[in-house]
Amino acid sequence: MTLSETAGPRLTLRGPAHPVWRWREGTGLVLLLAVSILAFSIAPVGRLLSAALEGGFVQFRAVLDTPEVRQATRNTLAVAFGSGAVAMAVGLVFSLALAVTDMRGRGAMAFVMVLSLMIAPQISALAFKTLAGPASPLLKLVGLAPAPGTPNPMLGEFGIILVMGLHHAPLVAITLAAGLSGLPRPLVEAALLDGAGPLQIVRRIVLPLLGPFLLSAALLVLVAGTGNFGIPALLGMPVGYLTLPTLLYQKLASFGPSSINDAAAISVLIAGLAASGVIAAGWLLARQQSRLEADFALEPFWRLGRARLPVELAVWGFIAVAILLPLMSLVATSLVPAYGVRLSFESLTFAQYGEVLFRQDLTVRAFRNSMLFAGAAAASLCCLALVFAYLLDRAAVRVRTPVLALIELPYAAPGIVLAIACILLFIRPLPLLGFSIYATPWIILFAYHARFLAIALKPVLAAMATLDSAVEEAAVCDGARMGQRLRFIILPLVLPSLLAGGLMVFLLAFNELTVSALLWSAGSETLGVALLSLEDSGLGSEAAAVAATASALVCALMLAMQSLARRLPENALPWQALAGRRIRENS
Amino acid sequence: MHRLLSLSLGLMTSLAVVTTSAHAVDGTLTLYTSQPNTDAQQSIDAFMEAYPDVDVTFVRDGTTKIMAKLEAELAAGSTPADVLLIADSVTMEGLKARDLLMAHPDADVSAYADGTHDAEKTWFGTKLITTGIMYNTAAGMKPASWQDLLKDEAKGQIAMPSPLTSGAALIHTATLVDNLESGWGYYEGLAANGAQASGGNGGVLKQVAGGEKLYGMVVDFLPIREKAKGAPVEFVFPEEGVSAISEPVAILSSTQNPDAAKAFVDFLLSREGQELALSQGYLPAHPEVAVPAGFPDRSTIRVMPFDAAKALADAESNKARFAEIFGQ
DSSP states (O other): OOOTTTOSSOOOOOOOOOOGGGGSSOHHHHHHHHHHHIIIIIHHHHHHHHHHTTTHHHHHHHHHSSHHHHHHHHHHHHHHHHHHHHHHHHHHHHHHHHHHBOOSOHHHHHHHHHHHHHSOHHHHHHHHHHHSSTTOHHHHHTTOOOOTTOOOTTSSHHHHHHHHHHHHHHHHHHHHHHHHHTSBHHHHHHHHHTTOOHHHHIIIIIHHHHHHHHHHHHHHHHHHHHHOOHHHHHHTGGGTOOOHHHHHHHHHHHHGGGGHHHHHHHHHHHHHHHHHHHHHHHHHHHHHOOOOOOSSBOOOOBOOGGGHHHHHHHHHHHHIIIIIHHHHHHHHHHTSSSTTOOOOTTTOOOHHHHIIIIIOHHHHHHHHHHHHHHHHHHHHHHHHHHHHHHHHHTSOHHHHHHHHHHHHHHHHSOHHHHHHHHHHHHSSOOTTTOOOOTTSHHHHHHHHHHHHHHHHHHHHHHHHHTSOHHHHHHHHHTTOOHHHHIIIIIHHHHHHHHHHHHHHHHHHHHHOOHHHHHHOOTTOOOHHHHHHHHHHTTOHHHHHHHHHHHHHHHHHHHHHHHHTGGGSOTTOSHHHHHTOOOOOTTO | OHHHHHHHHHHHHHHHHHHHHHTOOOEEEEEEEOSOHHHHHHHHHHHHHHOTTEEEEEEEOOHHHHHHHHHHHHHHTOOOOOEEEOSOHHHHHHHHHTTOEEOOTTOOOTTSOTTSBOTTSSEEEOEEEEEEEEEETTOSSOOOSGGGGGSGGGTTOEEEOOTTTOHHHHHHHHHHHHHSTTTHHHHHHHHHTTOEEOSOHHHHHHHHHHTSOSEEEEETHHHHHHHHHTOSEEEEOOTTOBEEEOOEEEEETTOSOHHHHHHHHHHHHSHHHHHHHHHTTOEESSTTSOOOTTOOOGGGOOBOOOOHHHHHHHHHHHHHHHHHHTTO
C-alpha cells in the first residue's frame, strides 16, 4: 500500500548547494545509514538471489517450470490485471467526482474510502466472504440467502478480483488526486469561458493531462495485486485457487525448510513480475514527463445543480454496498454462536468477543504483539527517518538517488519475498555472534524495519527539503553541534511529518499479515496470523470477532489522526488529499 | 537395631519429601498442538488450575504445518516447544526414530489398551478421532458409504481436508487407499467428481455448515459438536468403516522443563483429563470414560485397519500423490 508520498511522478529533488561545514561532522550517523542499508536492503536481496540460484540456472528453471507454478503464475496475472482494472475504474470515477464536482460531504466520503484501504486486506476478504453465499448472516436475515449447495461467489477468481479491486481502488484514487490537485486551474477556466461543458473539460483537458498519473496508478495496483497475500489466502486457498504468493506460503508451511530453495526461486519470480511493472512505469513516466506549473491549483468546476443530490446519493450508495455492508456482515457473523446459524435475537451472542479478547491466550497475545511490534517499529523508524532524512537532504543527488532506491526496495518488493529473504538470512545462527534470531519476535521486528523504512522516511524527506538552511547556519555560527541542531531546530520543524509517517507505519504494521505469516513463532503471533489460524480451525465467528475488533481499532486510530489534522501540514493525511479543495467563496 | 532401621526409614522418607519438592512443577511450558484454538485453551486452563505454578502457552496449526514449523526451528538451532499434542502417532513414530522424543516411563497407562500408546512410552494416545462423512441437512442424498461421494448428487459438492495441512487427513488417505478396493482410484474418482481438497478439517466444517458444499470428509467431533450448537449438519460413520487417529501427546527431548511436561502428559491421561475431552465432545481414549452425546457406542464404531509403518514410510509420497491428483 503506497500512499500519497510515493504516488505519482517522482519529485525532482533539488541539487546540493550546501556549504562545506555540513560534511565535517556526523560520521557516526553516516555509518548508521550505511549499516541500515546493508542490513535492510542489500543483505536480504543478495541472500535471496544466491539461494535461488544455488543449484545453478538449470535447477532454478526446473523449479519454476512445473504445472503448479505455471498455473499459479497465470492466476497471479489474472488477479493482478483483473483487480487492477476494477481498481482503476472505481478509483478514477471516485477521484474525479471528488476533485471536480461540488458534491457535499466530500471529506467524509474520502475518509471512508481511505478507511477501506487501511483495513487489512485479509479482513476485507473475510468480510466479503461472509457477505455472500448460503451462510451469509445478512442474506439469511432478509431471507435472500441462496440454497445450501450453492458455492460462495466470493471464493475463487471472481471474488479475489472483486475484493482486491475494491481494496486497491483508494490507492488509485489517492494517486490520481495528487495529479488532479496539480492541474492548472487557468486551463479549466479558459475552457469554461469558451463555453465548454464540464464533461467536455473532463474528457478533453483533465483526462489527457492526467495521463502519467493514470499510468503510475495502474502500475501501482498491478504491483500491489501481484504481491497481495491476504486476499487470495482467504478467498483462494480454501478452494485450491493458488496465486504465486499463496503457493509459496503453502509450500513452505507444509513442507518446511526443505523447500526453502524452491521458495526462494518462486519468490524471485514474484519479485521479477513486480519489478518489471516498476521498471516499465519508470520508463514510460520518464518519456511522458511534462511538468505543469500549477500556481493556481484545480478546484471543483462542475456545478451539479439539481443533479447534486442524486449524485451524492449514488456515491453514498456505492460506499454503503462496497465498504459498509461487508463490514456489517462481518459484525453479524461475529454475533452468531456457530457458523451457519441464523442470526436472531435468540441466537445473538457476544460470547465470541469474550473468547477472543479475554479468554484465549493466542488472540489476546496477538492483539498485544501487533500493538507492540507496530509501535516499536514506528517509534524506532521515526528516529531513523529523522537522521536519515537529514543526511540524505544534504547528500549529493548522485548519492541520494541510489540510496533512496535501495531503501525503497524492501517496500516495493512483495511482502512474501521479503519474508523468504529474512528466513534465508536468519535460519542459521548469525556469523560471529553465534545465535539465531529465527523463531524469535526480533525477526519480525527486523522485517518491519526493512519493509517500512521508506514509509517513515518519505514525508520527513519532503519536509526537510522545504526547510531554509539559513536557520541551521545561524545555529552553526552559534556553535550548536549537530545533535543539538537536530533536536532543537530540525526536529520541531519536521515533527508533524515525522508523526504522520510514524502513524502510517503503525497502521501498516498493525494490519500486516504477509511477512508475519511466514516469520511467526510461539509467542510472536500477530493479529493476521491469529485470524488465519482461527479461520483454519473452522472458528468463523471467532475470526469475525477478531477482524471486527481490529477494524474498530484502525478506525479509531484514523479518527485520532483526523483530530490532529489541523496541526499537520496540509494534505499530510491521505484522505485530505483525496477530498479535493474547498470551493472558493467568491467564484 | 530396630530403632536404627526406623530412624533410617524416617530419614529416607524426609529425603524423599525433599526430592519431590526440589522437583516442584512450575515454570513455563510451550505446547505445539493441532487442536482447534478453543479446545487447546480449555485443556491448558484445566491443567493450570491443577498446577497453578506452571504457565502454559500454545501454538496451533495443522499437524503437517506445525511439524514444518518445528523442523524449521530445529534447523535454526532450537525450538521453544516442550510438548506436542498432534493428530497422529505416525508423525510421532517419525520423531521418535530421530530421537527427538523423551520417554516418560512413569506414565500411568494401566487403564489403556496396548497400541494406544508407544511401548517405550514416548507418546500416548489421548482420544479416538475418526474421519467419516458429514453432510448439510439440506442435502438430498444422505450418504451411507464412501462410494456415495462418487455419485452424481455429490458432484462439485464435496469438501475434504488436505494432507498438506492436516495429519488426520494424511492418515485417512493412507487408510482409505489401503482398504478400498479401488485404492488411489477412489481419490481420482473424487477429483473427477469435483471434490475440493484444501486446508484443515475446520475449513471443511465451515463450508458444509455454511452450505457452500453439501458433503465433507471430516473428523467426527467437529460436526457432532456443531450440530449440538444448532448448525444444520449430520455426521455418518460409513458402512465400510472409518479411519482413526489417537491425537497423541509427547514430550520433546529438548524440553527445558521435563517435570511440567510430564505433569501435562499425566493430566491428559488422567481420569480428569479424559473427562475434559469428553466434555469437549471428543471420544476419550480411556475405555471407562463415557461417550459424548451424539456418538454411537464404542463397540459399534468400525475402524478400518491401518499399517502405521507403511504410512510412515509412504508419508511424503502420499502427500505428493495427493497433491498431484488434486492439483496442488
